[in-house]
Each structure stands twice: as structure tokens, then as C-alpha cells.
Amino acid sequence: MEAAEQLSNPPKQKHKGLKFYQYVIRALLIAIGVTFEAISLEAFLVPNKIIDGGVVGISIMMEHLTGFPLGVFLVIINIPFFIIGYKQMGKTFTITSACGVTLLAFLTSLFTPIPRFTNDLLLAAVFGGIIMGIGVGLVIRNGGSSDGTEILAVLFNQKSPFSVGEIVLFVNIFILGSAGFVFGWNYAMYSLIAYFVAFKMIDITSEGLESSKAVWIISDQHEEIGDALNDRLGRGVTYLNGEGAYTGDNKNVIFTVISRLEEAKVKNIVDSIDKSAFLAISDIHDVKGGRFKKRSIH
Incomplete structure (x- = not known):
């Protein structure tokens, strides 16, 4: 009888978490990814009035309009998203992402004195997008996020007929369109180029070349x-x-x-x-x- 009960109710396997060295490697790769993002922002995008999508794009426009540091807005705007994300994505994802955003805010302030790498808007959009995409891809690949709009998209996805990807796209189109009113439509179009270059590089970095x-x-x-x-x-x-x-x-x-x-x-x-x-x-x-x-x- 006991044997039959054991067969019908097998013991649950205990979930094995990551080992310490695996956490260290992930944290290191996320830090490298965030560093790439900060370099992209301060050496290519921000000095040329080119924005990225999501919270980063909103923060760039707010910095331009108010004069406050970019890092301040990166943290403040992301806070409500991470509060939501704690319930939707879990503690590990939220803590990892919050640490990533905090590091990004610090590095953007640290790298602000770096002179712009190029004055050519097309080169800034393309190479800024490439570096940004590599950075974001590394962060995503290792279980984090440096932008709260994805969390918002997951929340709205549960109550709308649109996919997460479609919601993120709609939000970013609105943000990139807003850049036209803040910086001018010429810069908005270059921002669109940077966004799509970064979007492609995120796929390549997070999923690999050999799909x-x-x-x-x-x-x-x-x-x-x-x-x-x-x-x-x-x-x-x-x-x-x-x-x-x-x-x-x-x-x-x-x-x-x-x-x-x-x-x-x-x-x-x-x-x-x-x-x-x-x-x-x-x-x-x-x-x-x-x-x-x-x-x-x-």
C-alpha cells in the first residue's frame, strides 16, 4: 500500500538554484552590458540629441528639458516599473534589474565628461545603436533588464489583445515621435535609425548569430x-x-x-x-x- 502511494505521489524534486560562481559571472556580464549602454549614451547618442526607446529615451528628453542629470531620471522613472515587476517577474529579476539601472545611472554620470565620439549624426545613430544593442542584449541574456517598459508591456499584455512585442513597439513609436517635438524631426529620424539598429543587435546578442x-x-x-x-x-x-x-x-x-x-x-x-x-x-x-x-x- 505504501509503495503504491509512493508511486502515485512521487516526491517533488527540489529546485536547484544557480551556484555562487554562476551568479558572479552573470553579475559581471550584466555590468559589462550596462557599461556598453552608458558608453553608447554618453559618447554617441546624448551629445548628438539622438534618443533610444523606452525609459532611456524619456530620460534623455527630460534631461534636455530640465537640465537635471540623465541618471536621476533613469532611476526615478524606473522605480514604479520595478515595483510592478516585483509582483509580475519575481524578486530575483527585480533586484537584478534595479541594480543594473542604478549602475547605468552612476556610469552615465561618470562618463558625462567623455567627448562625443563623432559629430556625424548617421555614424552616431548606427554605432551608438550597435553598442547600445550589445549592452542591452548582454543584460537580457543574463536575466536582467535596464528598462521598465518591458515590464509595463507584460502587464498590459494580460489585459489587451496585443502581444508584449507589439505593446513595446507602440510605446517606443510614441517616445521616438515625441523626440521630434523636443529635438526636431531631423533628430527624431536619426533616433529611429538608432532604435532599429539597437533592436537588431539585441536579438543577435541575446539569441546568438546561429539561430x-x-x-x-x-x-x-x-x-x-x-x-x-x-x-x-x-x-x-x-x-x-x-x-x-x-x-x-x-x-x-x-x-x-x-x-x-x-x-x-x-x-x-x-x-x-x-x-x-x-x-x-x-x-x-x-x-x-x-x-x-x-x-x-x-
């Missing part, structure tokens, strides 16, 4: 296609059983994960074996566990 793709293939020749993917790409495949909703026929589905560089080769392999096969490929942000590591095919 992965999920592949689904439906074919009557599934075994031949699966063997070809295994032999010619070195990728493992999984066979799934499906059923056509309209016909009720059994379907054989192949699932595998590839790199973006292998997408064209997968299409060629499938097309050479079964031209009528159904093929779907989608982007995925992260792959962990299993046997994703590519097997040698040499």
Missing part, C-alpha cells in the same frame, strides 16, 4: 526523408503520428531542428524525394537538451 529553426515534414516517404536528413545533415529526427482533420487519414510527421544555414539544404532534400511533401519551417529562439548537437557526417 535555429524547427522543421515539420508530412510525407508518405517519411523514413527515406528522415534517413537523408540524418545522413546528409547529421541531424537527428523524430517521427510523429498525425491524423488529417478533413480526411481522417493517418499522417507520418517528421520533426527536426536545424540551423538557419541548413534551411536551403533541407528543402532540396525533401524536394528530391517527395515533391508533394508538406514542409513547414519556423524560427525558434532557444534549443536545450536532447541530442541537438550535430553529429559528424564525415
Whole structure:
């Protein structure tokens, strides 16, 4: 009886937290990321009246309008977001993010005497965006945030039909548009360039250059296609059983994960074996566990 109860109610596994050295590495990488952000702001963006999105963009405009230091607004404006974030994201995320914002405020004050790196607005927008994106990407990749608008977006996402990404985009369009009234529309357009450059660099830094793709293939020749993917790409495949909703026929589905560089080769392999096969490929942000590591095919 006791054995049966143990089987039906297995003991819960204790959650293993990060080790101390892992916390130290994360903290160091977040600090490096925040340093990149501060350099971008003080050497490229702020001296050229180019803003970023989110709280940083609002803070740059407030500094220009009031004359108070940028760091003051970075802290004050983010405080309500982190209070909300404590309930929505948890204690660790909130503390990490608050420390990141505090460090960013300190570093922007420290780096203020640094002369602007370039007077060319296009170069400032592009390279300022690159450095900002690398910094923000490092912070996000290591479990933090230096901008409260993402937290606000998560909160509104629960009560609106829009995704988090769409809400962040709407907020940033409003902020970047406001720059036109504060600095002039010429600077607002350069700010838009900096924002999209930073946006792309955040993806590259936080997700990596070698993004992965999920592949689904439906074919009557599934075994031949699966063997070809295994032999010619070195990728493992999984066979799934499906059923056509309209016909009720059994379907054989192949699932595998590839790199973006292998997408064209997968299409060629499938097309050479079964031209009528159904093929779907989608982007995925992260792959962990299993046997994703590519097997040698040499």
C-alpha cells in the first residue's frame, strides 16, 4: 500500500538554484552590458540629441528639458516599473534589474565628461545603436533588464489583445515621435535609425548569430526523408503520428531542428524525394537538451 502511494505521489524534486560562481559571472556580464549602454549614451547618442526607446529615451528628453542629470531620471522613472515587476517577474529579476539601472545611472554620470565620439549624426545613430544593442542584449541574456517598459508591456499584455512585442513597439513609436517635438524631426529620424539598429543587435546578442529553426515534414516517404536528413545533415529526427482533420487519414510527421544555414539544404532534400511533401519551417529562439548537437557526417 505504501509503495503504491509512493508511486502515485512521487516526491517533488527540489529546485536547484544557480551556484555562487554562476551568479558572479552573470553579475559581471550584466555590468559589462550596462557599461556598453552608458558608453553608447554618453559618447554617441546624448551629445548628438539622438534618443533610444523606452525609459532611456524619456530620460534623455527630460534631461534636455530640465537640465537635471540623465541618471536621476533613469532611476526615478524606473522605480514604479520595478515595483510592478516585483509582483509580475519575481524578486530575483527585480533586484537584478534595479541594480543594473542604478549602475547605468552612476556610469552615465561618470562618463558625462567623455567627448562625443563623432559629430556625424548617421555614424552616431548606427554605432551608438550597435553598442547600445550589445549592452542591452548582454543584460537580457543574463536575466536582467535596464528598462521598465518591458515590464509595463507584460502587464498590459494580460489585459489587451496585443502581444508584449507589439505593446513595446507602440510605446517606443510614441517616445521616438515625441523626440521630434523636443529635438526636431531631423533628430527624431536619426533616433529611429538608432532604435532599429539597437533592436537588431539585441536579438543577435541575446539569441546568438546561429539561430535555429524547427522543421515539420508530412510525407508518405517519411523514413527515406528522415534517413537523408540524418545522413546528409547529421541531424537527428523524430517521427510523429498525425491524423488529417478533413480526411481522417493517418499522417507520418517528421520533426527536426536545424540551423538557419541548413534551411536551403533541407528543402532540396525533401524536394528530391517527395515533391508533394508538406514542409513547414519556423524560427525558434532557444534549443536545450536532447541530442541537438550535430553529429559528424564525415
